[in-house]
Amino acid sequence: MAIKRLGTSTYQFDNVHIISTAAVGGPKEGQGPLGADFDRIWPSELNDYDSFETAERHLLFESQTLAVEKAKQSWDNIDLVMGGDLLDQLATTNFAAREHQRPLIGLFSACAVFTEGLGLGAMTIAGGGPHGVLVSAASHHMAAERQFRFPIELGYQRTPTAAWTATAAGTCLLGRVNEDHPERVRVESVTFGRVVDWGSKDPNDMGTAMAPAAFDTIRRHLEETGRSIDDYDRVYTGDLGVFGLQILSRLAQKNGLSWEAHLDDCGRALYAIKEQDVHNGGSGAGCSASVFSGFIYHRMKKRQWHKVLLVATGALFSPTTYQQGESIPCIAHAVSVEYP
Template sequence: MGVHRRSASSYAFDGVVIRSAAAVVGPKEGEGPLGSYFDRIWPSELNNHSSFEVAERALLVEAQNLTLQKGEQDWFNVDVVMGGDLLDQLISTNFAAREHQRPLLGLFSACAVFTEGLGLGALAIAGQGPKTVLVGASSHHMAAERQFRYPIELGYQRTPTAGWTATAAGSCLLSGSSSVDSGDIVIEAATFGRVVDWGSKNPNDMGTAMAPAAFDTIKRHLEDFNRDISDYDQIYTGDLGVLGVKLLDALASKEGFDWSHRLNDCGRSLYDIERQDVHNGGSGAGCSASVFSGFLYHQLQHGQFHRILLVSTGALFSPTSYQQGESIPSIAHAVAISRAD
């Protein structure tokens, strides 16, 4: 195991393996094109819980427990839990930790928190710190809507640029290994993002706000590791959605890069955009977490993909900052994940 610094924001890792992963989603997500890849699909948004916030916490706990079961591990084998969510004071992550009683590092990068956790977990393990790290992220459509936008009882009309916060949670179990076996899923590298703000102020258009941050991180990642877009089977952004991916591609084209044939997006993939009436696509911390822990991890395991770059994107605003007229700063963290052959 080891870690190699490539720049102030990029690190390469040796011997960091994703041992298992699990994803739990709500009914709308289960009806989408990736439904067969999720471990469990809830029959309703509440699933017999007393509130949407309690339901989100239960989503996360369920995903974490399933990850450990699939990895044949118990909670006492977990050295550190890392992750986050969108709710004030990270209540889903923090309240879930009351149950497992393992050391917790609560993180916040909005919808980019899953790859922040994967990158930090790999950095800690490769640096001879903890031996086992459990990374997770969650979101809930109803809980996020009433915190960031409008009362859910209002029934307001959503704009075409609006994303649909996913009711979903994803979790991965990371550990170190002195030797990587064929078929292992490994975290090769991470590039941590910097805050990018192009002045967008529309909370119903997160794709436009976050696309510049995604472009900045992807460009620096490729430069730091002397790689080309073709070195990856796919680059999956977190939740730029339909419009955000188009803007990302346009930003790349403006600087002479042709990324169009490799770009995809978790928010665009999670739903049937037209049939499910989600407008721009999925969003939320649980979006990229569930798409990776369900679909993408499966594709890597079965050799459909051999190397991907997962670039979760986050809008770093709050209801208070929006009401005070602030713009929406954004960030994107990238992790390169591959199948050892």
């Protein structure tokens, strides 16, 4: 059976492999501790484009093109593109699709969109559908700031809990492989999250808002797969940052679970927190996408890690809902990847 349902929201797959990955980042990301794991680093946030929004769509398309090239394929071999971003109407994803001209499914789970895409992409392949699915996500610090927070010219004082939206894009090409093909990292299972809202209303404290959703998804993933946290070399959340990761560990402890030794966070890993003045760490749809497509994937290819759970987290709010006084509903999707 190509797809096996393990529980209410967890599915296991046969023969869905990562054919190639690519990660492209901005200058701040290149200066961070994971800079060497990016395929390309831009010299500036604009990179000679007319606007930050235009720059973001080219950042995404560059990572997609690199992933296709690294797989030694052409765009004609890509059956389906899945992914998303943070801008209104998925502008980055949709406008980039004008360039590649492949069938597109635009997704939105805010910063959790990359694992949503990996899970859905794996399901379509395992179900006998497309042979090659390109999954990607992107964000841009300057574009996100002026959409969700303040005009970038304002130079407002950021709070200690504020995250730094990553200028980054990550892409994975998923597909089937023959038995005689060299071993590859494979997408083993996915647990799709449910919306969790504990009443947080502060858009400058996403870690606190998203940590309960991450806890809910990780716990359900372990329960429905019959695993413990020890079955994973690492569990990487998407962009909880320093404070959010602490809250996640405490939630586990209160429920009698000892997770701390296995937990890390893409947003915390992407930057040198104090030296680069990013406060709580990194965030954005491109954060987990680029960290996985670069740093995590490279460690797995080197067999330093054999099994990793990527749990991207998303805050499902908009400037309008914030202005109307709504709390911030959140979601997390977990994808288990392994190197046999």
